[in-house]
Structure formats: structure tokens, C-alpha cells
Amino acid sequence: MAGLDPSAPAASIASVTDRVSALSLPQPAASVHFLGTIAAFVGSEDNVMLVDGTAEARTIAAHGGGILCAATDGKRLVTGGDDGRVVAIDRRGEVAELAADAKRRWIDSVALHPDGAVAWSAGKTAFVRAPKQEVKSFEAPSTVGGLAFAPKGLRLAIAHYNGVTLWFPNMAAKPEFLEWKGSHLGVAFSADNRFLVTAMHEAALHGWRLADNKHMRMTGYPGRVRSMDWTAGGKFLATSGADTVILWPFASKDGPMGKEPLMLAPLKARVNVVACHPKEEILAAGYSDGTILMVRITDGGELLVRRKAGDAVAALAWSADGSRLAFASEGGEAGLLVL
Amino acid sequence: MSAAPAPSSASDKIPVTVLTGYLGAGKTTLLNRILSENHGKKYAVIVNEFGEIGIDNDLVIGADEEVFEMNNGCVCCTVRGDLVRIMEGLMKRRGKFDAIILETTGLADPAPVAQTFFVDEDVQTKARLDAVVTVADAKWLSERLKDAPEAKNQIAFADVIVLNKTDLVSASELAEVEARIRAINPYAKLHRTERCQVALADVLERNAFDLDRILDIEPDFLEAGDDHDHDHDHDHGHHHHDHGHGLKHYHDEDMQSLSLRTDQPVDADKFMTWLQDLVARDGARILRSKGILAFKDDDERYVFQGVHMMLEGDHQRKWNDGEARESRVVFIGRDLPEQAIRDGFAKCVAA
Numbered sequence: 001m002a003g004l005d006p007s008a009p010a011a012s013i014a015s016v017t018d019r020v021s022a023l024s025l026p027q028p029a030a031s032v033h034f035l036g037t038i039a040a041f042v043g044s045e046d047n048v049m050l051v052d053g054t055a056e057a058r059t060i061a062a063h064g065g066g067i068l069c070a071a072t073d074g075k076r077l078v079t080g081g082d083d084g085r086v087v088a089i090d091r092r093g094e095v096a097e098l099a100a101d102a103k104r105r106w107i108d109s110v111a112l113h114p115d116g117a118v119a120w121s122a123g124k125t126a127f128v129r130a131p132k133q134e135v136k137s138f139e140a141p142s143t144v145g146g147l148a149f150a151p152k153g154l155r156l157a158i159a160h161y162n163g164v165t166l167w168f169p170n171m172a173a174k175p176e177f178l179e180w181k182g183s184h185l186g187v188a189f190s191a192d193n194r195f196l197v198t199a200m201h202e203a204a205l206h207g208w209r210l211a212d213n214k215h216m217r218m219t220g221y222p223g224r225v226r227s228m229d230w231t232a233g234g235k236f237l238a239t240s241g242a243d244t245v246i247l248w249p250f251a252s253k254d255g256p257m258g259k260e261p262l263m264l265a266p267l268k269a270r271v272n273v274v275a276c277h278p279k280e281e282i283l284a285a286g287y288s289d290g291t292i293l294m295v296r297i298t299d300g301g302e303l304l305v306r307r308k309a310g311d312a313v314a315a316l317a318w319s320a321d322g323s324r325l326a327f328a329s330e331g332g333e334a335g336l337l338v339l
Numbered sequence: 340m341s342a343a344p345a346p347s348s349a350s351d352k353i354p355v356t357v358l359t360g361y362l363g364a365g366k367t368t369l370l371n372r373i374l375s376e377n378h379g380k381k382y383a384v385i386v387n388e389f390g391e392i393g394i395d396n397d398l399v400i401g402a403d404e405e406v407f408e409m410n411n412g413c414v415c416c417t418v419r420g421d422l423v424r425i426m427e428g429l430m431k432r433r434g435k436f437d438a439i440i441l442e443t444t445g446l447a448d449p450a451p452v453a454q455t456f457f458v459d460e461d462v463q464t465k466a467r468l469d470a471v472v473t474v475a476d477a478k479w480l481s482e483r484l485k486d487a488p489e490a491k492n493q494i495a496f497a498d499v500i501v502l503n504k505t506d507l508v509s510a511s512e513l514a515e516v517e518a519r520i521r522a523i524n525p526y527a528k529l530h531r532t533e534r535c536q537v538a539l540a541d542v543l544e545r546n547a548f549d550l551d552r553i554l555d556i557e558p559d560f561l562e563a564g565d566d567h568d569h570d571h572d573h574d575h576g577h578h579h580h581d582h583g584h585g586l587k588h589y590h591d592e593d594m595q596s597l598s599l600r601t602d603q604p605v606d607a608d609k610f611m612t613w614l615q616d617l618v619a620r621d622g623a624r625i626l627r628s629k630g631i632l633a634f635k636d637d638d639e640r641y642v643f644q645g646v647h648m649m650l651e652g653d654h655q656r657k658w659n660d661g662e663a664r665e666s667r668v669v670f671i672g673r674d675l676p677e678q679a680i681r682d683g684f685a686k687c688v689a690a
């Protein structure tokens with residue numbers, strides 16, 4: 001151990017750091033999303049910054065206050081703010097207001113459906129607006145922690161305290177309630193619509209197999225899971241929260257029940273954010289010490305994208321075609337890797 | 340290799356003052372005083388009844404006081420979920436304010452707020468609980484302590500008690516209500532006020548939850564002589580009773596404090612095991628705990644504090660030369676098993 005710092009992978013693994021272009025952002029970004037080939041960096045206050053290639057960032061005034069949440073379908077970025085507004089921004093930087101909360105409540109979460117429906121929440125209320133339809137709302141039993149659309153049909157998962165409600169905004173059917181004690185924050189459907197997973201306030205994930213509502217407990221994290229993403233083809237759910245990337249297997253009909261997760265890319269730092277390549281079995285992981293690794297899921301092979309910098313990674317995203325990887329750090333650095 | 344960034348010290352963290360108190364005691368009066376005073380500081384205020392009470396401040400956030408139980412099957416291990424969310428949102432506006440004041444409803448139990456700071460990693464790294472300040476109505480508190488368990492919780496939990504509306508009670512009524520407060524919580528700093536006229540330094544920046552500041556855990560009334568004269572415009576009758584010595588002694592039926600001390604060195608392993616077992620078993624009844632320990636063969640003071648089952652502790656500093664190496668532990672709680680606690684602590688003395 002002495003003399004050798006195992007947390008410095010630079011010495012031992014292949015590096016593409018020389019192919020990363022540094023981007024200069026006018027303010028630190030909390031998340032990043034791709035609109036085609038344009039990287040949209042969401043600042044924590046007021047602004048979204050659009051970066052085309054390595055050109056200078058275009059600052060788009062989106063909110064009059066903090067931006068609390070953001071989601072994208074690849075064509076537009078939808079954000080919710082503490083100004084009570086939900087806005088959409090396209091790749092040209094056009095801003096459209098989708099909703100303004102009557103009581104100016106904080107917009108805590110947003111979600112987008114591939115067919116154009118938008119969902120958002122303020123306090124206990126979840127809202128949905130499908131294309132050419134009126135806004136519909138649902139009162140959750142407690143504050144909404146997260147939203148996700150099912151991949152098929154208009155069905156919204158609403159995470160809250162003690163479980164998740166599955167709501168069909170266009171149907172009279174009573175919403176379905178999946179119960180599990182605790183506070184549920186992030187929520188995601190598997191791409192095949194068979195599983196639903198929540199990231200809880202405690203350091204654990206909870207899952208349900210939707211066919212029979214069978215529970216799946218995914219525990220053992222040292223910290224809260226703030227980032228999760230499905231690998232290409234939906235074989236694994238990659239997650240942050242530990243000092244390795246934790247990947248839960250979802251390919252079989254039982255999902256991760258009774259199985260051990262895959263643990264890749266261990267470092268002496270916490271994984272803050274994960275982003276899976278849209279086509280290949282590759283993921284990018286950003287760590288609390290600033291390191292960014294690209295990891296091949298099949299054999300755990302690693303490629304260094306950003307060296308340990310002392311400045312934690314805040315955001316990572318792949319473009320839909322998988323040719324670009326963008327990142328932002330808590331200290332305000334940002335970069336772009338074109339493959 | 341570059342050094343890792345230094346962990347953020349207590350002073351980098353945004354201080355959060357929790358303002359509790361029964362309805363009508365004067366919480367809003369105190370809040371508005373804090374906000375209007377010329378201190379050059381900007382506050383973010385988290386209030387429950389959003390928009391209903393007049394608060395003149397730029398940053399006012401409405402809270403739902405949503406408490407959820409953690410998934411450990413224990414009813415006392417609770418977290419304010421809305422607070423986690425609000426703190427996360429507020430931290431995006433860091434730089435726009437210097438401190439946070441969190442006002443709770445009159446019916447709220449302060450424990451979930453405090454526990455949120457013990458449990459939530461994000462809240463903990465960015466903010467720190469400064470103190471629980473309870474505003475009490477001198478005229479009605481004695482009654483409330485009889486019929487409202489939440490009023491008792493708020494007194495028991497307090498680091499600072501602002502005993503307000505003292506102008507509306509006689510000297511003997513005041514002595515009575517103070518004695519009732521002291522029966523529950525002898526450690527809080529108590530300030531007698533009219534219209535919440537308390538020096539802001541007495542309610543803000545108290546560092547009551549800072550392990551480094553757990554210097555003394557002596558009952559407040561022992562030093563009441565130099566601490567109690569804040570009612571400058573009201574000294575008639577004031578000197579007729581002496582808070583320090585003439586205090587009536589009450590025993591509260593269900594809420595007590597228990598103080599243990601020894602000048603014998605304590606066995607660290609035995610003590611840690613005992614303390615953890617105690618809070619695991621009786622944590623639901625223990626609202627707060629605090630202690631300074633002199634462990635055998637240890638040159639540093641060990642300090643700890645807890646809320647129900649949640650504990651945090653650390654070595655604080657070296658014992659000074661000539662300083663009496665005395666261990667002191669304090670519990671405030673409901674129906675405390677006093678004898679069992681005393682016996683358990685006695686067994687921790689190093690052989």
C-alpha cells in the first residue's frame with residue numbers, strides 16, 4: 001500500500017482524458033442532458049446552458065429561482081423550479097412555459113413520456129398533461145418524491161411516503177398502490193415494463209415485480225442512491241451510492257431476487273452519478289473525488305475519462321446515439337468527450 | 340498527490356434554528372423580531388402555515404411537517420421528509436441567505452426535525468442544527484403542561500426557552516411556571532420576556548448541537564443569578580423573588596431529567612456497549628442525551644449527544660492540566676428507568 005495510491009487509476013488503466021474537451025460554463029451545473037448533439041447543462045439557479053460541440057455556452061433564462069428538477073426526451077428539456085413554473089426548452093433555446101402553479105409552490109419533480117405527455121408534481125399533487133388534453137391531477141397521500149412514466153400506455157408511477165401509486169390518468173380505474181414503508185424518492189420502470197424500482201431516502205432501493213407485486217429489497221449501500229440508470233437492453237440497473245458501481249441483474253423473470261449484484265469500478269471514493277451508454281454495454285460513472293470512468297459491463301474493463309480532481313462529479317449524460325459523453329462537476333467544471 | 344479537500348467545518352454549514360412553542364405563545368412575534376432586527380444577516384424561513392401569518396421576508400418556504408418512520412420497525416425513529424426536500428432545494432440558493440429558521444406548529448414534536456439532522460447525509464453535510472428554541476406562554480404553560488403532551492415535549496427538547504408574557508403573571512405564578520419547566524428540563528437556557536424581547540444572541544448561534552461546544556452540562560438555574568435580567572423595562576417586583584435560590588421544587592410525573600456523574604475513570608468499551616443498549620431498549624423514552632466522558636487511559640475528553648435512539652459522539656480535545664477528569668451524562672425523557680440507568684452507569688466505572 002505504501003507509496004502506491006490505489007485511488008489513482010491513472011497509473012494503471014487506459015486513459016482518454018486527452019480527448020476530453022473542457023467546456024466553460026457561466027455557472028455550475030447540477031445535471032446535464034442531450035438535445036440531439038447539444039448538451040444542455042442545468043444550472044442550480046435560473047439558467048440552462050446550451051453547448052453545441054465546444055462552442056461557447058448559450059445561457060437560457062428558464063426560471064426566476066432555483067431549478068429543482070429536469071427531464072428530457074431527447075427533443076426538449078423540461079425543468080421545474082422554485083418559482084412554481086414548468087418550462088420546456090428546445091435545442092434552439094426556445095423557452096415555452098408548460099405550467100405555472102397557482103400557489104407558486106415548488107415544482108419538485110418532472111417526467112416525460114415518449115409520446116409527448118409531461119408530468120410534474122408540487123407538494124402532494126401530481127399533474128399530467130397529455131398532448132391535446134387538459135391537465136389532470138392526482139392527490140398523493142403525502143409529498144411526491146418522484147415520477148416516472150411506464151414505457152407503454154399512459155401510466156404514471158408516483159413515489160411518496162410508504163410506497164408508490166400507479167395512476168392511469170385517462171382511465172377511471174382506481175390507482176394501484178404498491179406499499180413499502182419509508183420515503184420513496186426516485187422511481188423507474190424497467191424498459192420491458194415488468195419491474196418498478198424506487199430509490200429510498202434510506203440507503204436502499206426497493207422494487208416490485210409488477211405481475212404479482214412481489215417485493216425486492218436491494219440494500220447494503222453505504223449512502224443514499226441518488227443516481228440510477230438502466231444498461232443498454234435493460235439487463236442491469238446501474239446505481240450510485242457505494243464505492244463501486246452496483247448493478248442489479250434484471251434480465252431473468254425474478255429480477256435481482258436472490259441474486260448478488262455486480263460490483264464494478266471500485267475506487268476509494270463514492271459513486272455520485274451513473275449514466276449508461278444507450279446502445280453498448282458500457283456505462284460512465286462519476287465519483288466524489290472527481291474521477292470519471294467508462295466501464296465495460298461484460299468484463300469490468302475501465303477507461304479513464306477524468307482524473308481525480310478533488311471536485312466531485314455532479315452530472316453525466318450520453319447523447320442518444322452514444323457518440324458523446326458530457327459531464328459537470330460540483331465546482332463548475334464541465335467537459336465533453338466525442339467518441 | 341494532492342491532498343483531499345478538507346471536510347467542511349461547522350462554520351461552513353448553514354445554521355438552522357428550530358422555533359417551537361404552543362399556539363399563541365409568541366413564536367411569530369419572535370420570528371418577526373429576528374427578521375426585522377438590523378443584524379445584516381439574511382434568513383431563509385421555513386414556516387408551516389404558508390401565507391397565513393404575516394412574515395416579512397424574501398425567502399419564506401411553506402412546509403408540510405410530513406414525518407415518516409424509518410424502515411427499522413421503530414416508532415421513535417422518524418424523519419421530517421419535507422425538510423429533506425426543502426433543504427435540498429434551498430441549497431441550490433446557497434449564497435442568498437446566511438441562516439435558516441424553521442418554525443414548527445404548536446403541536447409538533449421537535450424530535451423528527453433533530454433526527455433528520457442525524458440521519459440525512461445531505462442535510463448533515465450542508466447544514467447544522469443550531470438549537471431548539473421553545474417559546475412558552477408564562478400564563479398558560481402550566482395548564483398546557485397538564486393537558487398537552489406536545490407542550491411538554493417542546494420544553495423537554497429545548498436548548499433555549501423564551502418564557503414570554505411574564506407581564507401577565509404575578510411573581511408567584513412566574514415562580515410556579517419556572518419550577519414546572521425546571522422539573523422537566525433544568526438544562527435549557529431560560530429567558531423571561533415580554534413580547535419576546537430577548538437578545539438575539541440568546542436565541543441564535545447557540546451551537547447547542549455542536550459536539551465541540553458541549554463544554555458544560557450544568558443545570559441552567561445554578562447560574563441564573565447573572566442570566567435572568569433581560570426584562571429591562573419591567574423591574575417592579577422583579578427583585579422580590581430570587582430565581583437562583585428560592586426555586587420551588589417540582590417533580591414532573593412523566594417527564595424527567597437524570598444526571599449522572601463520577602470522578603472515577605470510565606471503561607470505554609463497557610460504556611459504549613451500555614449506552615448503545617440503553618438507547619436501543621429505552622430510546623423511545625429518551626428525548627435527548629448528552630455526555631462528557633473521561634475514559635480510562637485516554638487523554639482526550641469524549642463527548643456524545645443523542646436524540647431518542649440516534650447517537651453521535653467523538654473525542655473532543657485533550658483534558659487540560661489540572662482539569663478535573665469527571666464524567667457527566669444527562670438524560671431527558673419520559674418515564675425514565677432511573678434506577679436501572681444509575682446501576683448501568685455505575686457498572687461502567689473502570690475496575
Ligand SMILES: [Zn+2]
Nearest residue numbers: 413415416648
Ligand atoms: Zn426508534
